[in-house]
Amino acid sequence: MSKTYFIYILASKSRVLYTGMTNNLARRIIEHKNKLVLGFTSKYNVNRLVYYEEYGSPQEAILREKQIKGWLRIKKIKLIEDMNPGWKDLSEGWFDDEDILHRDSSLRSE
Numbered sequence: 001m002s003k004t005y006f007i008y009i010l011a012s013k014s015r016v017l018y019t020g021m022t023n024n025l026a027r028r029i030i031e032h033k034n035k036l037v038l039g040f041t042s043k044y045n046v047n048r049l050v051y052y053e054e055y056g057s058p059q060e061a062i063l064r065e066k067q068i069k070g071w072l073r074i075k076k077i078k079l080i081e082d083m084n085p086g087w088k089d090l091s092e093g094w095f096d097d098e099d100i101l102h103r104d105s106s107l108r109s110e
Contacts (some may be wrong), residue, residue, distance in 0.1 A: 005061035007068065008052040009080060010041060010076045011087060017076055021065040025052060030092045048089040051080045 004011050006025040010018045010032060018041050022028040035042040055061040068076060084090060 002056060003058075005058050007053050007055070007061050007065045008049060009068070009076065010046045011048050011050045011080075012044055012046045015050070015087070016044045016046050017073065019065060019068050019076070021058075023058070023059045025049075026091070026094055030095070033091075039094045045087050049091040050084050050085075050089070052090065 003023055004067070005021065005023050006028075008022050008028070009024060010030065016082050020028065028104075029047075031037050033047045035047075041047065053061075053064060068079070071079075080087065101108065
């Protein structure tokens, strides 16, 4: 059974950026949207998925995450705008947050 791994970039309305990696993108986005992850993203309200890539191994995803984190902001913006010029929340309509929060006990809690 193969797993999928993701690198993702979140943005706030004012375009503060955060890059992360996960093996469950939907769950991770819900954690960010509901501020279940204390720290940078909850402090700056960084919760809109504006970019993501899929990988077949955690090593590939980790390497790509580190690569993107090492880039200047302008290069990250170009990456986002090439895929998502309107900076839309790509997770919009994926799920009903409340329903998933009640069903998935693996979500982080405060």
